[in-house]
Amino acid sequence: MKKSLFYLLCLAQLPLFAQTGANLTHYVKPIIGTQKMGHTYPGATVPFGMVQLSPETDTLPYEMNGKYNPDVYKYCAGYQYDDKTITGFSHTHFSGTGHSDLGDFLIMPTTGALQLNPGTATNPESGYRSTFSHQSEVAEPGYYKVKLDEYNILTELTASNRVGFHQYTFPKTDQAHIVLDLMAGIYNYENKNVWTFVRVENDTLITGYRQTNGWGRTRFVYFAMSFSKPFYRYGQKNYAHDVYRGFWGKFDQAHNFPEMAGKQVRAYFDFKTTEGEKIKIKFALSPVSTEGALQNLRTEIPHWDFEKVKADAQALWEKELEKINIKLAANDDMVSFYTAMYHAFLSPTTFMDVDGAYRGLDQNNHMAKGFTNYTTFSLWDTYRALHPLFNVIQPKRNADMVQSMLAHYDQSVHKMLPVWSHYANENWCMTGYHSVSVIADAVIKGNAPFDANHALEACVNTARYKLYDGLEYYMQMGYVPEDKNSSSVSKTLEYAYDDWCIAQMAKKLGRNDLYEEFIKRSANFKNVYDAGTGFMRPKMSDGKFRKDFDALTTINQGFIEGNAWNYSLYVPQYPKEMIALMGGESKFIPHLDSLFTMHLPDAFFAETEDISRDGIIGNYVHGNEPSHHVAYLYNWTKQPWKTQERVRMILKKMYHVGPDGLGGNDDCGQMSAWYIFTTLGFYPVCPGSDQYALGSPAMEQATLQLDGKTFTITAKDQSDKNVYVQKVVLNGHTLTQPFITHADIMNGGELTFYMGAKPAKKNYQ
Amino acid sequence: MKKSLFYLLCLAQLPLFAQTGANLTHYVKPIIGTQKMGHTYPGATVPFGMVQLSPETDTLPYEMNGKYNPDVYKYCAGYQYDDKTITGFSHTHFSGTGHSDLGDFLIMPTTGALQLNPGTATNPESGYRSTFSHQSEVAEPGYYKVKLDEYNILTELTASNRVGFHQYTFPKTDQAHIVLDLMAGIYNYENKNVWTFVRVENDTLITGYRQTNGWGRTRFVYFAMSFSKPFYRYGQKNYAHDVYRGFWGKFDQAHNFPEMAGKQVRAYFDFKTTEGEKIKIKFALSPVSTEGALQNLRTEIPHWDFEKVKADAQALWEKELEKINIKLAANDDMVSFYTAMYHAFLSPTTFMDVDGAYRGLDQNNHMAKGFTNYTTFSLWDTYRALHPLFNVIQPKRNADMVQSMLAHYDQSVHKMLPVWSHYANENWCMTGYHSVSVIADAVIKGNAPFDANHALEACVNTARYKLYDGLEYYMQMGYVPEDKNSSSVSKTLEYAYDDWCIAQMAKKLGRNDLYEEFIKRSANFKNVYDAGTGFMRPKMSDGKFRKDFDALTTINQGFIEGNAWNYSLYVPQYPKEMIALMGGESKFIPHLDSLFTMHLPDAFFAETEDISRDGIIGNYVHGNEPSHHVAYLYNWTKQPWKTQERVRMILKKMYHVGPDGLGGNDDCGQMSAWYIFTTLGFYPVCPGSDQYALGSPAMEQATLQLDGKTFTITAKDQSDKNVYVQKVVLNGHTLTQPFITHADIMNGGELTFYMGAKPAKKNYQ
Structure with missing residues (x-):
């Protein structure tokens, strides 16, 4: 890079950092939720980005011996923290879902004898996968790093909105390979690949697409893949039973043949590397065409400066995280909060090319x-x-x-x-x-x-x-x-x-x-x-x-992801009417209390899906969504202090900073959004109304940036013990109800909670 | 239609008819070549049209019991004259090829109990197919008619460039069906359908696409299908083993469900009809999108007047046929000539939407x-x-x-x-x-x-x-x-x-x-x-x-679709050098003579593919292309009269007006183009030069329309006996060589052959 250009780029970035300076990004731990049920992924992405470039720790088939393979569920995001091997790095991932798909375009760098099958977790040498350890692993917003131990390859990943950027640091070898596995994918059954297509445009550029019949029935993703260094050789293997008959022996399609197509294709690209040589790959996606992917690639990352892409990605995250500036006494709570912000800003994802083109539900381009x-x-x-x-x-x-x-x-x-x-x-x-x-x-x-x-x-x-x-x-x-x-x-x-x-x-x-x-x-x-x-x-x-x-059972009782105990409280539009229907406060409050305190038999967990003891408090299921408003229902009774108590308990029990820090699927950010609202002290029990129910702020102060205005929430004397709201003052006026409106927030101003260790049973009256 | 509009449209058509008036179209018999090896189709199309709407007489699978089914070869164009049943009418067909594909979007009208499988030729009642007879069949350029005997439904087909127009005249019934079979196709093996997609936009409009891995490895065709009358009910059956799992029992997808997708889908649309009621269908194709198909449909046929579409199609044919106005004594020869013109003008086919959009080889739209x-x-x-x-x-x-x-x-x-x-x-x-x-x-x-x-x-x-x-x-x-x-x-x-x-x-x-x-x-x-x-x-x-x-054998002797006898003469760029190489005229002429006169043993035909006794004269194979220039090679010797004799023999033997009137695959018009040139008296032995070799004109007079100029060829005293050229005069100058140039033709003028019953061994000297 020319020196003058370098300074210019630095200057161009400065204002972002200068404005911000807070460096909230470093609180985010994308690894949270990657163990057990969180179903988050640790890889690199930008806020609401099209590309989610992240490691896969297994590529299980959807069916084993003709039967559904229940382990597939663990891999909704492709990565499970307890796994010991990585099969590669692919470009699309759901965050926190309870159903899976995606995992498009798996890239794996290897050395030595070429292997085109992934091998098994128990015998990683049998394939291209590699062992790894969490010691060498770094997961930050917009950046992921890991050492592939089997090959001594350092992997670094970053991304722009539509382009994943890989950087592989190789040892010295004459046998360096980049595998592009088009058979790999998440929720991967035999006929998931409807079609795949690859063109080797020249010795550094590949284009193509993948069409799947997965969870999404008719799904197309196009790509353009650019190498920083020319490969000297390449090839493919087509694993399909019904390989295309049309080539009449005219070509050797397996070696250096620039067009590949079919349902079961794995390709590879060969290099010779010096010690510490970096091979970089820019991998762009498009919902529309390879032409669109190429346009995305050239527009978003017209250079090969990995560090700049990483810095840009992290600046984007910093900007989004600063929408809420929060003060929390414990560093872990800062980590939980900003990781929740991070998870909340992963989905929905961008679905159009840089020029606005996208594939519509009608299968036409728009x-x-x-x-x-x-x-x-x-x-x-x-x-x-x-x-x-x-x-x-x-x-x-x-x-x-x-x-x-x-x-x-x-x-x-x-x-x-x-x-x-x-x-x-x-x-x-x-x-x-x-x-x-x-x-x-x-x-x-x-x-x-x-x-x-x-x-x-x-x-x-x-x-x-x-x-x-x-x-x-x-x-x-x-x-x-x-x-x-x-x-x-x-x-x-x-x-x-x-x-x-x-x-x-x-x-x-x-x-x-x-x-x-x-x-x-x-x-x-x-x-x-x-x-x-x-x-x-x-x-x-x-x-x-x-x-x-059976009010406890979740299977075949008229409910989905819940039982009658939880779902019967789902009338967010009319809480008062619901309470009246259920016999009034005198019956409703003990009923609701018992939801949180009852002890479920072990048999319950054997019969339900998607719920473990980790995800519940009593019979209150936080891991599934139908109960998310339930703890706030006390606000419609004379005992809103019970809301305050319960929500603090849920915050503590359901969220922490370990890899297993989420009590259930993050569900594209819903679990995290609950955490954010609840930590701030209010929650939208009934979206479609302008009302928020107040809870118990679990922080000292937070400032919300609202397009020019700010709204500051302060919790005086708040602590793990002082979870009860004694008084709430909005812009100088003491609230008489445990509610605020959307306008109260968006007009800007100050909301102050006065906290104490005992329920203030007479407040809000 | 309003009366004033009707007159306007009539006036708009008048100039076309007025200019022409010759009505050459009625000489064309699209049925020629539909029996045995011609591989032509009898259905409706316009010159070089995207849509070839034509009956299928069978939908054989590519494989039977795991082995290639050799009968598939007969159905390159979907129709074999000897068959007794029709399975339906589909929209794309090759003309005369020796390999097959296409047969997209088969439509079949039926009555009575709904049947969604085609049934068998021997037991047509077992499926939706119908018996038919050639008595009720009419095949004209741009028009096809047949009675489906089993259902008493009169079928009429016509087309514009991108739109097929069906008109079905039903009996009175409460059980009228239109079947849209997306599983049907030509060269149809189990996994040929990569994907199909159907949207029922409303009760008269369907859109969708078909994606196949057939002869063309990665092929997409999009459609829009419009009914003249609303169907009152519709449905589908998905025959795939791996039907999409994603709908969670939310819908009854089999009945009145407007989105269908998968690899093995058959759909139907139900009507109630009065006696003689016509149900019309406009079916547009696009290489790009359903949106493109809809645009093609609305642009090309914005009305429901079947007769107008037919008249327009036939006017287009008339215009093209009049490029050569020929006089031939026998009506059969007129039929042969204009049918050859018709077949020559079927391929290549239009491959873009009305706005110019098309799918490129790079899989992008252009x-x-x-x-x-x-x-x-x-x-x-x-x-x-x-x-x-x-x-x-x-x-x-x-x-x-x-x-x-x-x-x-x-x-x-x-x-x-x-x-x-x-x-x-x-x-x-x-x-x-x-x-x-x-x-x-x-x-x-x-x-x-x-x-x-x-x-x-x-x-x-x-x-x-x-x-x-x-x-x-x-x-x-x-x-x-x-x-x-x-x-x-x-x-x-x-x-x-x-x-x-x-x-x-x-x-x-x-x-x-x-x-x-x-x-x-x-x-x-x-x-x-x-x-x-x-x-x-x-x-x-x-x-x-x-x-x-072995110079006779065609299999594994270093040649494709030919043996050494035929292929050794393939040096069109250097005939003289080739003759010298082969020992000069004295050896070459008897060698060439023997090609036409030798008798091949029966064993020869058992071992070759794509050749039958019908397609050869001696050992000269006209049914395959490598010999097409061979009869003209005598022009490079002192015995051009042998060219004259041979080409007349080939014309007589290899072409006639029956359904089996072509001696081999028409090969997208090549066989017909040979016929046209040879009938006119000249042939391009070496394309890439400006030279034509003269033969023996098999007509009385022909006028070629050449963008404003005309070139008239006259054959004086020509007859079946008078096949020998005595003298040739080009614009008043007697030719001394049996050749003319492209400029001689394109400059316009007159070429006159003087014919006789005996070889004029001294002419051209």
């Missing part, structure tokens, strides 16, 4: 005009706290996410908003139509720089789509009958909540006709309440409750 | 700027006479075809011109790099409105691509050694000819360096001539001829 198009919408999880958090500290992005959902709607043959969408696919995972909550929340909170009437139309059409998941019955009968459609209680409750969101939006937009229709539907939760048992309970199409009923 | 992009280049066949014919009567299209080849080159990772390309695939079928012949022919003949220097670069890079088919050996050793690469003699001879073409082009463009390089290579034919046997003969890498050698 241009995003005036917004950034996002994908990876895990909405059953994220409508609860993540999108509300974005409305506070990422309002522009959240509005763009809504635009992305509306584009999905416009391209949907069902005329439905997304349920669980990614990479131009609707995966239909989980229940409800919670896009409407996200949209209503944005509209009600005034963060709606889009056509709100069109958005309302989208919500209404979604909520009226008869073919969807029991919705026709729900519209006819006011509930989903369990004999017609399973998980019927979850669906009924969630539809009723979503309908309330639509009603609020219709009201704000002056559509009283729609308000009437949907406010009526929002009361449907009552139709599945069984006063006899005191629980929400599956009802049959004959109008009677199902006879078999 | 825009054709300033030219029409074509595909279906069967170049080993068509460089011989079809493209030379286009340089005379389709110069604009031929130049666009060259532009399409150059675009292919620009997008090729090999930096090679097409060998056998279609639908953004290089199929690598057959030998040589005959694109260079097509390009040189256009350049030498002055039909090169493109960057000729870029074209020369493309030719040179193609001819120097070491990885290709023995080319590295050829460049090093001057021949392809049989022990290194099979069909080595064919390759050596064809490379040498192609190299001569490059040399001619280099010379014209002033690139003497390249001229020297390639003129030297053009003499390489000598390296495989064995003076001992008098034949071209496979040579080994040690420089010796292979010991085993």
Whole structure:
């Protein structure tokens, strides 16, 4: 680099660092959640980036001997902390999901005799994988480093939005290889690869694509891969049974043949290296074309300066983390908080080329005009706290996410908003139509720089789509009958909540006709309440409750990812009405208390999926989302101090700074968003309203940066013991209710909690 | 339609008919070649159209019990005249090829109980197929009609360039079905469907695509399908073993579910019909996207007037057929001639949307700027006479075809011109790099409105691509050694000819360096001539001829689609040198005579592929292309009258007006182009030169329309007996050689042959 250019680049970066200086990035430990159930990944990415470049510690097949292989579930993010080997580094990963896919384009550097199969964890020498140890491992926002012990190769990874940047430091060898494994992937069954295609454009540039039928049914990802040094030889092996017949023996396709295609292709590129020589790879993705990937590559990283890409990535993280400047006494709490911020800013992910081109749900290419198009919408999880958090500290992005959902709607043959969408696919995972909550929340909170009437139309059409998941019955009968459609209680409750969101939006937009229709539907939760048992309970199409009923069991009881104990409390739109329905405060409070205190038999855990003792307190399940608002429900009784007590207990029990520091799947940031809100002292129990329930701030002070304004929250005398709120003052006025509004925050100002060691049973009155 | 609009449209059509009036279209019998080896199809298409909408008479699997099913070869065009049943009507077909693919999007109308499998030819009631008879069948250019006897449904088909138009006249029934079979196809093995996708946009519009790994390895075709009447119900069956797992029981995907995807999908659409009610379907294709298909549909046929589309299609044919106005005494000869014209104008096919968008060989989408992009280049066949014919009567299209080849080159990772390309695939079928012949022919003949220097670069890079088919050996050793690469003699001879073409082009463009390089290579034919046997003969890498050698056998003798007898005469660039090499006229003439007169043993036919007694005269094989110039070689001796005699014999023997009227595969028009040239009395023995060899005109008079000029050929006293040329006069000057030049034709004027019953052994002297 020319000296003058170097100074210029340094200067160009200075303002970012100068503005910030706080260096919050160093608190983030991406390794948190990589052990057990967190399902996070430790690799390199930028906020909401398209590329998630991260190590894989195994590439298990989806099926073993014709049966589902349950170990696959562990590898939703490709990495499990307890594993001893790394199979390579691939470019796409979900963060914290409970279902898997992705793991596209696995790269593995090796030395010695070429091996093209990954080998096994127990016998890593049998393949290209390598042992590694956590001692050599560094995981930071935008940067990952590890030593591949078997090959003595130092791996460093960083990324821009659409480009992964690999840097491999090799020993001296005449047998250095870079393996590009197109068969590898997460959630990888035999026919997952629909097609893959590779072109060796020249001796440093490769392009191609992968098309999969995985969780996403019809998914395409395109790439462009650039080497810092020419390879001197390359080749492929096609493992498919039905290798293409058409080449008529004209070519030796296995060696130095520049076009590869098929379902089971592994390619390699050979180098000779000197001691300590670095081979760098820039690997760009595109949802549209190899041409788009190449454009992304050349636009985002037009140089080979690894350190600059890393610095740029970390500057982007610093900027996002500084949206909240928090003071916490313990360093571990700083780590937990900023790691939660980090995890909250991984998804949804950017899904368009630098020029705005993206693949639509209709399988055509589109241009995003005036917004950034996002994908990876895990909405059953994220409508609860993540999108509300974005409305506070990422309002522009959240509005763009809504635009992305509306584009999905416009391209949907069902005329439905997304349920669980990614990479131009609707995966239909989980229940409800919670896009409407996200949209209503944005509209009600005034963060709606889009056509709100069109958005309302989208919500209404979604909520009226008869073919969807029991919705026709729900519209006819006011509930989903369990004999017609399973998980019927979850669906009924969630539809009723979503309908309330639509009603609020219709009201704000002056559509009283729609308000009437949907406010009526929002009361449907009552139709599945069984006063006899005191629980929400599956009802049959004959109008009677199902006879078999067990309020503890999670399997086949009318609920999904929850049991009647937890799910019966899911009426976020009408907590007071729900309490009244359940017999009033005098019955409700002890009922809620017992949720947190009861002891579950071991048999319970044997029968449920996705829940372990780590993820629960009593029978309160924090590892799954339906209970996320539950601890705040005391605010609607005369005992809000119990909310304060419970949320502090959950913070302590469910989050810590080890690799197993998450009590359940992070679910694309929802678990982390809960942590952030709760640490700050408030929570959006009912997105779609402008109300936040106050809890117990677990910090000393936090300042929220709100597009020019600031909102400062102070917790006086807060400590692990002083978890009870004695008094709350908002801009000089003492609050008489344990609630604040979105406007209270966004107008800027100061919120001060006065904390004490004992419940202030008379406050908020 | 409004009356005033109707008149307007009639007026708009009038000039076309008025200009023409000849009605040559009615001479064309698309049924010719549909029996046995012709491999033509009888369905509806327009000249060089993207859509070839034609009946399938069987959908055989590529493999039976794990072995190749040889009957598949019969169905290269989907239709065999002797079959008794029709399985449906699909939208893409090769014309006359010896390898198969396509058959995309099979539509079948049925009544009664729904059947979604095709059933068998012997038991048609077991599936949706129907019996039919040739009595009810009408096949015209741009129009096809047949009665489906089993269902009493009258089928009529017509087409525009990119849209197939179906018209089905139903009986009265409450059970009318339109089946859309995405599993059906030609060259159809189990994993041919890589992916298919269908969206039911509304109750009259379907979109989707099909992606196949067939002969073309990575092929995509998109569609939009519009019904004239709403269906009241629809559904699908997915026959794949690995049906997508992701829908979680949320939907009934089999019925009225608007998104279908997978590898083995059959869909149906249900109607109720009154007696004689017509259900019409417009079915548009696109190489790019469903959006492109929809745009093609709406642009090309914005109405539902079947008769108008048919009239437009036939007007397009009339316009093309009138490029040559011929007078022939016998109606059958008129039929043969204009059917040959029709077959010559089917391929290459249009390969871009109405806006110019097309999928490139690099798998990216491109825009054709300033030219029409074509595909279906069967170049080993068509460089011989079809493209030379286009340089005379389709110069604009031929130049666009060259532009399409150059675009292919620009997008090729090999930096090679097409060998056998279609639908953004290089199929690598057959030998040589005959694109260079097509390009040189256009350049030498002055039909090169493109960057000729870029074209020369493309030719040179193609001819120097070491990885290709023995080319590295050829460049090093001057021949392809049989022990290194099979069909080595064919390759050596064809490379040498192609190299001569490059040399001619280099010379014209002033690139003497390249001229020297390639003129030297053009003499390489000598390296495989064995003076001992008098034949071209496979040579080994040690420089010796292979010991085993049989000049009659076609299998494994160093030749492809030919034996040494036929292929040894393949030196079109140097006929005189070849004759000298073979011992001079005194030896050559009797040798050539014996080719036409020798009797082959029956064992010969048992051992060869692609040749039957129908396709040969003596040992002269007309059904395969390498001999197409051979009958004209007498022109380079003192006995050109033998050319005249032989070509008339070939015309009579190899072409007639029955369904079996072609003596071999029409090969995308090459067989027909030979017929046209030969009937007119001249033939391009060496494309890339401007010379035509004269033969014996088999007509009375023909006028060629040449962009404003006309060239009239008259054959005085011509008859079946008077096949010998007594004298030839070009614009008043008697010719002294049996040759004319391209300029002689294109300048316009008159060529008069004086014919007689006896050889004029002294003419041309």
